[in-house]
Amino acid sequence: MTDLSDNAAYASSYADACRAAGLPDDFAAPDTAEKMRLLTERLITSNKQFNLTAITEPDEVLIKHVVDSLFAASLIAERGDSATLLDVGAGGGFPSLPVAAALPQISVTAMDATAKKCRYIEETAVLVGITNVTAVNARAEEAAARYGAAFDFVTARAVARLNVLAELCAPFLRVGGTFLAMKGPGGDEEAAEAARAFRTLGLSAPEIRRYELPRGAGERTLIICRKQRPTPPAYPRPYAKIVKSPFSNKIRALPSPDLSVSFYFTLS
Numbered sequence: 001m002t003d004l005s006d007n008a009a010y011a012s013s014y015a016d017a018c019r020a021a022g023l024p025d026d027f028a029a030p031d032t033a034e035k036m037r038l039l040t041e042r043l044i045t046s047n048k049q050f051n052l053t054a055i056t057e058p059d060e061v062l063i064k065h066v067v068d069s070l071f072a073a074s075l076i077a078e079r080g081d082s083a084t085l086l087d088v089g090a091g092g093g094f095p096s097l098p099v100a101a102a103l104p105q106i107s108v109t110a111m112d113a114t115a116k117k118c119r120y121i122e123e124t125a126v127l128v129g130i131t132n133v134t135a136v137n138a139r140a141e142e143a144a145a146r147y148g149a150a151f152d153f154v155t156a157r158a159v160a161r162l163n164v165l166a167e168l169c170a171p172f173l174r175v176g177g178t179f180l181a182m183k184g185p186g187g188d189e190e191a192a193e194a195a196r197a198f199r200t201l202g203l204s205a206p207e208i209r210r211y212e213l214p215r216g217a218g219e220r221t222l223i224i225c226r227k228q229r230p231t232p233p234a235y236p237r238p239y240a241k242i243v244k245s246p247f248s249n250k251i252r253a254l255p256s257p258d259l260s261v262s263f264y265f266t267l268s
Contacts, residue, residue, distance in 0.1 A: 187221025
């Protein structure tokens with residue numbers, strides 16, 4: 001197990017994990033490695049207070065939280081330089097905090113409905129020395145009207161099924177922006193289920209990228225959609241309506257004709 005008090009040992013383990021994942025070389029820079037060490041240390045020591053994650057062993061945090069988040073950072077680095085990013089349902093700050101640490105040139109907004117999690121993100125950013133992240137305590141469906149289509153990227157990880165998540169995230173994207181949903185191995189099934197949601201909300205058909213986490217930690221899926229046109233103003237709906245009637249690809253059957261009606265004919 002990696003000793004978080006040993007800066008050099010963590011930096012070596014982190015760099016090895018980045019190389020194994022095929023991440024950009026600059027993600028493994030010593031100053032970035034130190035920020036990831038501090039993030040991991042802070043997550044583990046604060047978890048009981050803030051109820052952030054079930055993953056608390058340093059090597060697992062490195063792979064399943066930090067490196068997983070950096071797959072999204074890698075894609076953002078491909079597509080945008082001084083971009084703006086909104087992380088919906090940011091929770092314990094994944095992917096928002098690692099993305100902000102690895103890409104200091106972008107502006108990151110971490111949104112969560114739980115005030116103490118936003119406080120955790122703000123305090124952690126200060127402790128670690130991440131200056132390009134802001135935490136916002138708000139529900140996405142209520143904040144959409146305030147922020148509008150203002151962001152180049154919107155990410156979400158472990159928040160909701162994709163046919164619900166798309167409605168929460170799409171309104172924040174400018175036309176030409178990119179929605180990144182971070183999913184497990186069943187992500188392609190969720191993408192198929194959300195096809196009608198994507199069309200209705202102004203998103204493209206999804207690009208699906210599968211990847212393996214290093215050290216046999218499992219398969220993950222990135223669902224990537226471009227914003228092709230503005231989201232209709234009716235969306236997002238109130239959350240209760242979203243979860244009660246999520247987008248579905250099913251065609252509603254027409255009522256069957258009542259075959260019990262008797263017909264009488266007069267013969268002449």
